[in-house]
Amino acid sequence: MSDAPIVVEDLTKVYRMGDVEVKALRGVSLTIEAGSFTAIMGASGSGKSTLMNILGCLDRPTSGRYLLDGRDVSRLDVNDLAEMRNRSLGFVFQNFSLLPRTSALENVELPLIYGGAPAKQRHEKAMHALGRVGLGGRADHKPNQLSGGQQQRVAIARALVNSPRILLADEPTGALDSRTSIEIMALIQELGVSGITVILVTHEPDIAAYASRLVVVKDGLIQSDIRQVPEKAELPPADAEGGAS
Amino acid sequence: MNPIQTLFISVRALLRNKMRSFLTTLGVVIGVGAVIAMVAIGEGAKASVSAQFAAMGTDLLIVMSGSSTASGARGGAGSAPTLTWEDVKALRTQVRSVRYVAPNLRSNGQVVSEEQNWMAPITGTTPEYFSIRTWPATKGTLFTQSDVDTGTKVVVLGQTVANNLFGADTNPVGQLVRINNIPFEVVAVAASKGQSAQGQDYDDVVFVPSSTFQAKIQGGLQKFVAGSLFIGADPALGTAAAQREITELLRERHQIRPGAPDDFTIRNLSEMANAQQEGTETMTTLLASIAAVSLLVGGIGIMNIMLVSVTERTREIGVRMAVGAKPRHILAQFLVESLTLSLLGGLLGVVLGTISAQQLASRFGWTMLIRVDVTVVAVGFSAFVGVVFGLYPAYKASRLDPIQALRFE
Structure with a gap:
């Protein structure tokens, strides 16, 4: 249990909107083991985004404990949270969230800049990360010169570049066609195999099926938490020769 | 993150919007240029006045004999x-x-x-x-x-x-x-x-x-x-x-x-020189103040554009925060952007001011004098303007909530 990278105990989050209190989370407890691939599912308004934001150190819980890599981050200040995001977490977003008019390489280098790595090391690590997602040859391409799938690969390379233990993917296939979605999910599964703990937030059951554990959130509580045999992300043989689009 | 990286990031951001950066800078260029040119011409006038009095002699008094009076007509100084x-x-x-x-x-x-x-x-x-x-x-x-x-x-x-x-x-x-x-x-x-x-x-x-x-x-x-x-x-x-x-x-x-x-007259040339000097000094101060106002206006222009830029780049700020940028990194980035704009404007202004002072001087036959201290102060003031007017937008950027910023369309 102490080895688990994420331990959440009785987490609540209350938003105030004028006079109305909105309870987004009402006591969530969750332990995620190292190297596991967990999907968090839920309808909009279920509290899954709030949970994701807290797990991603973008937000702080109202009460409860959150141990990330053995450290209680629920009461950290903004600077320490930024450091946690930089060192322990990698983010992948639905809309790719790359800096426009900035090369793939520089986008991938971004976390290293804030981590304070020297230029040479930054360059090497970023090139390695781009190689890992199969975009070694497109380091100097700008986002608008890349397809959606390629942009999401750049985002994944950026998430991986600082060698975090945890990858948080928020609807990573939401803006992609089904073929490309499968390619991206294959890549994420590969990462899981190589030991990175992956947490995926989605509302699509097809996508959640690729995970080995499925947590369903409803009305701010965990409704179900089941282990499952993950489906393998593979293109149907008929489409296989198309390659990355 | 070291200052050179911050500068690099800021300069990259400015270069992504070359035309806008240039137009924003223009206000400061004109402000500083006007200060430099006005002071150069004012100082030139002062220098030529003192050169003229120095040619007469320093610490010079002239004593003239009195006026003669013949049939009620007075002859003027020195006539008697x-x-x-x-x-x-x-x-x-x-x-x-x-x-x-x-x-x-x-x-x-x-x-x-x-x-x-x-x-x-x-x-x-x-x-x-x-x-x-x-x-x-x-x-x-x-x-x-x-x-x-x-x-x-x-x-x-x-x-x-x-x-x-x-x-x-x-x-x-x-x-x-x-x-x-x-x-x-x-x-x-x-x-x-x-x-x-x-x-x-x-x-x-x-x-x-x-x-x-x-x-x-x-x-x-x-x-x-x-x-x-x-x-x-x-x-x-x-x-x-x-x-x-x-x-x-x-x-x-x-x-x-x-x-x-x-029954004699004393002319005190030093006092005349001082009076003349004060006159030109007042004129120089007046012109330089007007020019300084345009520098201020340039600063407001910078603030305006920086505010637009912060709004426009909310997503970028969100991404930077998500990958580990601390509020002070964001603050520094935007502050350095406005500082770069204003400092660059200041330096270009010095060039513009010097050239226009030279043109004016040669065209109207005036003397001009570029004073190093005024130049340094003008550039320093433009940097100051950049920091002051950049502070609010940069602060605003650094206080953004990363979640809101990432969702911003």
Whole structure:
């Protein structure tokens, strides 16, 4: 249990909107083991985004404990949270969230800049990360010169570049066609195999099926938490020769 | 993250919007340029005024005799001889604040060399005159007190007269010239002094010892000084003190009752110079203030664009925060952006200001003077403007909530 990278105990989050209190989370407890691939599912308004934001150190819980890599981050200040995001977490977003008019390489280098790595090391690590997602040859391409799938690969390379233990993917296939979605999910599964703990937030059951554990959130509580045999992300043989689009 | 990386990130962001960055900078360019140009021209005017007064002589007072009155018509300053040679002696020996006293006896005369002739003002004076006006000789040696004591027939030529009588290439020292048909030996040529503010040529003059002037050129009453007195005040005591003491002494010597008007006039050139200086100074300050206002307007322009930029790049800020940027990183990035804009504007402004001052100066025949301290202050002030007006947008950017920023469309 102490080895688990994420331990959440009785987490609540209350938003105030004028006079109305909105309870987004009402006591969530969750332990995620190292190297596991967990999907968090839920309808909009279920509290899954709030949970994701807290797990991603973008937000702080109202009460409860959150141990990330053995450290209680629920009461950290903004600077320490930024450091946690930089060192322990990698983010992948639905809309790719790359800096426009900035090369793939520089986008991938971004976390290293804030981590304070020297230029040479930054360059090497970023090139390695781009190689890992199969975009070694497109380091100097700008986002608008890349397809959606390629942009999401750049985002994944950026998430991986600082060698975090945890990858948080928020609807990573939401803006992609089904073929490309499968390619991206294959890549994420590969990462899981190589030991990175992956947490995926989605509302699509097809996508959640690729995970080995499925947590369903409803009305701010965990409704179900089941282990499952993950489906393998593979293109149907008929489409296989198309390659990355 | 080190400052060089911050600078790099900021410059990259500015280069992504070249046209906008340029237009934003323009306000500061014009502001700083205007300050530099205005001060350059103002300082130039000041410098040329002081150069003109320096050519007249420093710490200089001119004492002129009183006005004659004939049938109710008053002759103006210097028309009635009231200053005596005894007064000169008394001024020289009894007034503490007076360092030099030199008579300035004037008469026009035809100066004739072997080849040429030239009508020039003849000035009878003593060697002290050259000290008062800090006027050295370029060729030969100026006449001395012993020449004055013995009344030798020697002459010091002004540059213009020397050129007209002997040509610019010939050394006239040792040659003879005739003034009113009396032969004088040229002992020296005085250094060129240029022109007065009114365009009067200081070098179109010849000097002879005052005793020789009285004996050979002037004639008439010998008791009175037929001209004015040039007085060099002791710089440590100042011209105002000298003026007061001279007035006291002369009133006493001329037995003027209290309340009665002076029978002489004292002109204090230092005070005139100071007044002139103050005038140009006021003008410079006024122009520079107006220019500084445009610099301020430029700063507001920067703030405006930075605010637009922060809104426009909310997503970018969100992404940077998500990957680990701390609020101070974001603050620094936007602050350095506005600082870069304003500093660059300041430097371009210096170039623009210098060029336009030069253009104006050469076009209207003004003098200009680029002052290094003003340039440094103007650039420093533009940087200050960049920080002040960049602070609010940068602060706003750094306080964004990463979740909101990431969702911003």
